[in-house]
Amino acid sequence: MAAPSEEPAIDGKVSGVREVKSAARTLELLELLASRQNRPARLRELTEALDVPRSSLYALLRTLTKHGWVRTDASGTLYGIGIRALLVGTSYLDTDPHLRIVKPVLDQLGETLDETFHLGRLDGFDVVYLATRESSQYLRPYSRVGRRLPAYSTSLGKALLAARVGEDVDRHIPAERPSFTPRTITDRTELEADLARTRERGYAVDREENSLGLHCFALALRYGSPPRDAISCSVPLARLTPEREREIVEAMRRARDRIEDAAPRHGEDSWL
Numbered sequence: 001m002a003a004p005s006e007e008p009a010i011d012g013k014v015s016g017v018r019e020v021k022s023a024a025r026t027l028e029l030l031e032l033l034a035s036r037q038n039r040p041a042r043l044r045e046l047t048e049a050l051d052v053p054r055s056s057l058y059a060l061l062r063t064l065t066k067h068g069w070v071r072t073d074a075s076g077t078l079y080g081i082g083i084r085a086l087l088v089g090t091s092y093l094d095t096d097p098h099l100r101i102v103k104p105v106l107d108q109l110g111e112t113l114d115e116t117f118h119l120g121r122l123d124g125f126d127v128v129y130l131a132t133r134e135s136s137q138y139l140r141p142y143s144r145v146g147r148r149l150p151a152y153s154t155s156l157g158k159a160l161l162a163a164r165v166g167e168d169v170d171r172h173i174p175a176e177r178p179s180f181t182p183r184t185i186t187d188r189t190e191l192e193a194d195l196a197r198t199r200e201r202g203y204a205v206d207r208e209e210n211s212l213g214l215h216c217f218a219l220a221l222r223y224g225s226p227p228r229d230a231i232s233c234s235v236p237l238a239r240l241t242p243e244r245e246r247e248i249v250e251a252m253r254r255a256r257d258r259i260e261d262a263a264p265r266h267g268e269d270s271w272l
Helices: 021-035 043-050 054-066 083-095 099-113 155-161 188-201 242-262
Strands: 070-072 078-081 116-123 126-133 148-150 204-207 214-221 229-236
Touching: 021 043, 021 054, 021 070, 021 078, 043 054, 054 070, 099 116, 099 126, 099 229, 099 242, 116 155, 126 155, 148 155, 155 188, 155 204, 155 214, 155 229, 188 204, 214 242, 229 242
Parallel strands: none
Antiparallel strands: 070 078, 116 126, 116 229, 126 148, 204 214, 214 229
């Protein structure tokens, strides 16, 4: 499960109010179901994962199913995330002040270069994909929007980690860092060296660290300090050359300038 978001408490103040246990349990359940993507779970699996009494969790599942936050199969034994979660997620995207600025720029990059471009946001240990513009040469059978990947193994995440120092980096790097491919950087010293190269280079690179055969390049969007959003480009290794990499990165730099010129800064929008 991801680390808590870096968002501050309400109004930026530290709250002395105790956590509501039932609300926290509900959120943990929904996040767990969402993280399983298209793999429904049985009551026993959820009970063991959350360490919650079976009877309490069953009552919670029944309530969430009734209100559309959880769905179940015809037998009533398998559970997955419900349609209400989609409606809330769509509302988040619809009201985000930066997404509506970045998305047209990603579309233009895609039309010009015909590669796949993404917008991602740092959330705890992960990067969450908020927008994707697919290449006509490489189409996925599913949308990446809403999916999350570890920041340490993605170009999006490394672009954002490289903009942080000290404890602000530590809070976004988990103690356990599994490999997704033989090229995933899991050693902390090697990761820090890679982030140093990212700062020196001016952009982050993921060389088959999440998907074999794919290289990705990313730039942090500097309308916040430290930045929490980044754009990236994914390119199949089979058609990548040093000249193509330079062309893509330069186009992304120009795109970043356009985005930053148009985007509200943190503090200029009450939702940031």
